[in-house]
Amino acid sequence: MRRLSLRMGSAADVERFAAEFYAGAVVRPVGDGRDFEMGNETVAAQGFSLSDLWVTAEIDATVDPVENAFMIDLVQGGRMRLDTEAYGTVLLQPGDVGVLPPEGRFRNLAEDIDLDVVALDTAALTRWAGQVHGVAVDRVRLSGITPRSGAHARRWATTMVHVRDRVLGNPMLLDGSVALDEAFGLLASRFLETFPNTVLDEAGRRGSARTPALPSRLVRSVTEHLRTHAHRPFDPAELARLTGGPARAAVAGLRRAGTDPAAVLWRARLDGVRAALRDAGPAVPVDLVAGRWGFVRPALFRTAYARAFGETPEDTAAG
Structure with missing residues (x-):
């Protein structure tokens, strides 16, 4: 930063x-x-x-x-x-x-x-939009410069505050943190939802047919990929490559097959924190390790960690 x-x-x-x-x-x-x-x-x-x-x-x-x-x-x-x-x-x-x-x-x-x-x-926004929505454009263009509704404006403000305070304002997050790298995706997604633009117009013209569930073989492959690469930011380009379609459709297809990619990443990153705490021991601050894996809300992280493993992060670090 x-x-x-x-x-x-x-x-x-x-x-x-x-x-x-x-x-x-x-x-x-x-x-x-x-x-x-x-x-x-x-x-x-x-x-x-x-x-x-x-x-x-x-x-x-x-x-x-x-x-x-x-x-x-x-x-x-x-x-x-x-x-x-x-x-x-x-x-x-x-x-x-x-x-x-x-x-x-x-x-x-x-x-x-x-x-x-x-x-x-x-x-970067144009590349991200193409990967997520499957719409190839030379540049995202706006048909209006104010939000589509008051609700959209409030959601934009909430996302901006989260990135500013929880991510960029977190002293435990260092360059290379998963959360820091994924903050761009949060803002890009909210931007495209908030302001009228050519990407969503084109995606709408292509129709909104119900996305079918992904085949079980593909679900297993994507799930394993997410777990293996949980230490890296979620990359829509990789998800599109693995499934042969836009990342947005891939996420919908995974959920229809009973797999939520966000839940898979959340658990895999908790496992990553646990392994890192065991390796680092009590000398390294727990919040620093958690921050590297993208956990920016300490209280929420500690609750999830205790529920997943039946012990506190400090217990794990103490061995």
Whole structure:
């Protein structure tokens, strides 16, 4: 993970920051003459980043489209108006969610704004969408930059908070943790569900026929693969390769055959923690070992571990 912290006290500083990390912009402070400041705190991981971004006073910015990432803003304070070429005018207030226009120049009017920002790498999202939904596109394209419903907006906020606080904010998670690597998939999945886009449109046109159960031979093969590779993040490309279809259909087919891949991974990772604790002994913190295997909620992990093995993780480590 990489961390970035910046404070900018002039429009020129903001323009340089935007050009380096997002897109070209022309920024003009406006309003009542208060001191102008823009702040940014970012944590970046493979394929995505999360930021806390705020601006005191008001700005009027003309911004080029962000080409290499989808920028999703959750407004925590203040208000923002986006005047866009492709999506019309969008007003965002506290609790609202919106994507910075990925196409066409736009005007951004912001007043005392405080944002939680998620950036998703465009190329990585497009690959992930193709693997999961079986839709080959050169780029995920949006037909709207606001959520499909209020419920979708709330689910986006919940997912973002989980990744920010439980994953990126967990001091026991190190680079290479299963949970850290899979956080991109959580955000990518929620993004495609939240905003109207070409991938889901195409998947819908292909029909929503009931997915049949996978043959028992294939279920055994996939289950063994999941158990063997439980120390790695769940990879939709591998699931698609193993089953010969989109990962989403493979998951549905496994469940119809009576096998939940999430449950298989959960148990296999508990087994992995147990073996690691036996090897490491009591000198290594339990939460550190659990974090490497993707368990980001210590209380939930300990309950599941005791239920699975009839002892606490500390008992296992003590031998």
